[in-house]
Amino acid sequence: MLKESIEKALVDQLNFEIYSGYIYLAMGAWFEDQDLPGFANWMYIQWQEEFAHAQKFVHYVQERGGRVIYDAIPKPPEEWDSPLAVFEHALEHEQIVTGRINERLALARAENDFATETFLHWFVEEQVEEEASADGIIKQLRRVGDSGHGLLMMDRELGARTFTPPAGE
Numbered sequence: 001m002l003k004e005s006i007e008k009a010l011v012d013q014l015n016f017e018i019y020s021g022y023i024y025l026a027m028g029a030w031f032e033d034q035d036l037p038g039f040a041n042w043m044y045i046q047w048q049e050e051f052a053h054a055q056k057f058v059h060y061v062q063e064r065g066g067r068v069i070y071d072a073i074p075k076p077p078e079e080w081d082s083p084l085a086v087f088e089h090a091l092e093h094e095q096i097v098t099g100r101i102n103e104r105l106a107l108a109r110a111e112n113d114f115a116t117e118t119f120l121h122w123f124v125e126e127q128v129e130e131e132a133s134a135d136g137i138i139k140q141l142r143r144v145g146d147s148g149h150g151l152l153m154m155d156r157e158l159g160a161r162t163f164t165p166p167a168g169e
Contacts, residue, residue: 003113005111007067009103009107014054016100017050018054019076020053023093024046025044026077027090028041028042028044030078030080031043034083036151038154039083039154043086060119083151087141098131101123101124101127137154
């Protein structure tokens with residue numbers, strides 16, 4: 001059974017994962033409006049990943065005897081100045097998520113909840129990948145600069161991304 005403090009923190013995080021997905025949906029819609037379907041695809045895949053993360057939290061909380069209560073989802077941003085600005089925002093958001101995961105891991109340690117600590121290690125590793133992925137695209141966008149050809153090549157590459165559910169889903 002989960003301690004109340006752990007349950008509250010995990011449910012808060014699963015709601016934040018849903019909000020994260022909502023941000024990526026908004027980013028995908030923005031890219032669609034910019035006629036960059038490959039970039040939009042990348043964001044829609046990211047949306048699916050965020051919802052899968054939320055689902056992992058739901059299953060874990062319920063498996064440990066906790067109760068999941070969903071919060072209202074805040075409205076995501078809807079405008080960005082450029083593809084680079086979108087990915088810089090994505091990286092900043094993922095860094096916030098990383099901090100939140102680390103806070104929950106510290107709480108699990110403080111509460112001697114070893115099962116939750118083990119569960120959260122998957123997310124620690126996932127956040128390393130999430131930040132590295134966004135950062136890699138930012139670096140490519142900076143190299144491309146204002147080159148329309150470079151942007152179209154990136155659009156084609158990002159359009160090839162497919163969703164792979166996390167292990168155990």
